[in-house]
Amino acid sequence: MGRPVSLVRRSLLARLTGRRLVASSLGAVTGFVFLALYAPILLVAVLSFFRLRRGKILWDSFSFQWYAELLSNRQLAEALTSSLVVGFFSVLVTLVLATLMAFYTDRQDTRWTLALRFVIFLPFLLPPIITGLSLLVFFKEIGLSRGLITVIIGHSVFVLALVYQTILTRLQALSRTLVEASQDLGATRWQTVRFVLLPNLRMALVTASLLAFALSFDETMITLFLVGDNATLPVRLYAMMRVGFTPEINALVTLILLFSTLLTIGIARFVGRDAGAQVGL
Amino acid sequence: MSGPGLQTTAAERTRERGAELLRLALIFGLPAVFIVIPLVTFLIYSFWRVEDGQLVREFGLGNYVEFLRSDSYRFVFGRTLFMSLQVTAINLVLGYAAALFISQRRGRTKYLMVLALIVPLLMSYIIKIYAMRGLLGTNGQLNQLLMAIGLLSEPSDLFLFNLTAVRITLSVVLLPFMILPIFVALERIPASFLHASADLGASPWQTFRLVTLPMSLPGAVAGAMFCYVLASGDFLAPELVGGTRGFTYGRAVFSQFGMAFNWPFGAALSVILLGVAMSVILLAGRLARSRWADR
Numbered sequence: 001m002g003r004p005v006s007l008v009r010r011s012l013l014a015r016l017t018g019r020r021l022v023a024s025s026l027g028a029v030t031g032f033v034f035l036a037l038y039a040p041i042l043l044v045a046v047l048s049f050f051r052l053r054r055g056k057i058l059w060d061s062f063s064f065q066w067y068a069e070l071l072s073n074r075q076l077a078e079a080l081t082s083s084l085v086v087g088f089f090s091v092l093v094t095l096v097l098a099t100l101m102a103f104y105t106d107r108q109d110t111r112w113t114l115a116l117r118f119v120i121f122l123p124f125l126l127p128p129i130i131t132g133l134s135l136l137v138f139f140k141e142i143g144l145s146r147g148l149i150t151v152i153i154g155h156s157v158f159v160l161a162l163v164y165q166t167i168l169t170r171l172q173a174l175s176r177t178l179v180e181a182s183q184d185l186g187a188t189r190w191q192t193v194r195f196v197l198l199p200n201l202r203m204a205l206v207t208a209s210l211l212a213f214a215l216s217f218d219e220t221m222i223t224l225f226l227v228g229d230n231a232t233l234p235v236r237l238y239a240m241m242r243v244g245f246t247p248e249i250n251a252l253v254t255l256i257l258l259f260s261t262l263l264t265i266g267i268a269r270f271v272g273r274d275a276g277a278q279v280g281l
Numbered sequence: 282m283s284g285p286g287l288q289t290t291a292a293e294r295t296r297e298r299g300a301e302l303l304r305l306a307l308i309f310g311l312p313a314v315f316i317v318i319p320l321v322t323f324l325i326y327s328f329w330r331v332e333d334g335q336l337v338r339e340f341g342l343g344n345y346v347e348f349l350r351s352d353s354y355r356f357v358f359g360r361t362l363f364m365s366l367q368v369t370a371i372n373l374v375l376g377y378a379a380a381l382f383i384s385q386r387r388g389r390t391k392y393l394m395v396l397a398l399i400v401p402l403l404m405s406y407i408i409k410i411y412a413m414r415g416l417l418g419t420n421g422q423l424n425q426l427l428m429a430i431g432l433l434s435e436p437s438d439l440f441l442f443n444l445t446a447v448r449i450t451l452s453v454v455l456l457p458f459m460i461l462p463i464f465v466a467l468e469r470i471p472a473s474f475l476h477a478s479a480d481l482g483a484s485p486w487q488t489f490r491l492v493t494l495p496m497s498l499p500g501a502v503a504g505a506m507f508c509y510v511l512a513s514g515d516f517l518a519p520e521l522v523g524g525t526r527g528f529t530y531g532r533a534v535f536s537q538f539g540m541a542f543n544w545p546f547g548a549a550l551s552v553i554l555l556g557v558a559m560s561v562i563l564l565a566g567r568l569a570r571s572r573w574a575d576r
Binding site: 104138214215217253 | 307308315320378382397400407409413422452453456485513517521547554562
């Protein structure tokens with residue numbers, strides 16, 4: 001009798017250790033993944049406070065020197081302004097357009113709305129280099145010279161799909177009876193939009209704006225083809241990076257990373273609250 | 282009674298029709314002008330040519346013939362596609378394991394881990410590449426680490442300014458694109474399916490192979506698609522970490538619009554890339570739908 005029991009126990013033990021082995025190796029891979037994603041970035045942040053000699057960090061050289069030098073860099077200030085202007089107008093344009101499109105295509109699967117959806121998503125799915133190049137060639141043909149306007153158009157085209165999808169998803173989650181009730185009470189279509197739909201879409205609009213701004217603020221590949229003399233921040237960074245490393249870049253990069261991290265967490269909180277609101281409805 | 286009342290409604294109707302037309306013009310006109318027409322213009326451009334620095338607007342297949350004839354372009358093209366395949370394969374393995382691990386966490390831990398994946402996704406692409414370059418260089422921290430643990434006796438230049446550097450960098454920056462779709466697919470599997478499988482006597486491995494894996498495959502396909510399309514068209518990572526030895530197809534395209542200034546040829550090169558991207562997207566769509574979703 002003893003033999004089978006011990007056999008069972010042994011196989012159970014083997015299975016348990018096997019399972020633990022699988023779990024811990026999955027954990028190890030995940031740890032490696034997070035290390036690969038964050039180690040390079042954190043290193044840059046650390047390096048922005050120190051001096052380097054032959055790649056070795058001089059630990060006693062801690063200072064805010066590189067941050068102070070950023071403040072006096074005129075080119076960077078100009079690039080930051082360009083980025084903010086581009087971000088603001090891209091968000092504005094896509095919000096209006098995407099809201100119109102979402103209202104129009106909501107619960108309507110005609111051939112036209114499907115085609116529209118396909119076209120909107122093209123710049124998002126295709127390699128950015130294609131979107132950038134096609135706009136570059138197009139602007140050349142119609143004689144529009146490169147500048148902030150062409151960059152704003154490029155960014156709007158790129159983020160439109162995400163903004164549209166964010167608004168549409170919220171719109172589709174809204175109960176149809178809201179609109180019907182509003183119409184039964186004698187509201188015009190505009191009044192329904194103004195007093196019923198838009199207030200309910202507020203969170204989605206905020207989320208979409210933040211998302212669009214974050215994407216626009218970081219966009220580099222499309223921008224490189226469309227930018228004129230007014231470089232945006234990533235384009236200016238790219239030009240600086242091609243030359244080499246400077247501690248100034250590290251400081252700037254750290255600030256940008258901090259900014260986009262806060263932006264992402266902000267978006268996540270809005271999305272979370274929005275989801276909560278949907279459950280509450 | 283005929284008077285003003287009716288007239289205002291007529292005026293209102295005209296105004297409403299005007300607004301409706303404007304709305305349609307915005308909704309359909311703008312995407313047509315700024316997405317469809319540029320892509321078409323671009324396609325047409327690829328059939329034109331440049332002679333003595335002048336654009337010749339005549340239809341011809343010269344650019345495509347030049348690509349097919351040129352050994353170096355074909356070589357770079359093949360090498361880039363193969364490299365993208367390697368990057369996708371590495372990320373598929375790493376990404377699937379990580380997604381599986383994260384999906385098995387609970388509550389706050391899971392939420393924070395997902396957030397930690399999304400944060401790098403919205404970080405500036407160019408900054409991530411720059412950070413990788415610092416890590417991989419001869420004076421970089423990877424070399425210092427390998428020397429500290431005794432794997433290397435002197436700094437190696439193996440990790441920067443070659444194709445390996447491009448592979449590593451692309452893998453790292455594209456990892457979230459792989460993990461998130463797989464994670465979403467794993468989350469959609471109802472827990473009851475897994476319980477049912479276990480109740481019916483399946484071992485964890487059998488449950489994984491017969492339930493979890495097939496049901497998460499559409500996510501893996503989507504992740505692989507993103508990875509492949511983005512890797513094959515990228516020019517920033519190779520430009521910044523590739524050096525002269527890490528020349529890729531994306532850079533070949535980019536250089537036509539910079540120094541070489543042969544836009545029609547550059548357009549033709551990217552139309553070929555577009556063909557690859559489109560085929561991968563269509564193939565992914567078919568894979569995700571047909572075989573696995575029906576089960």
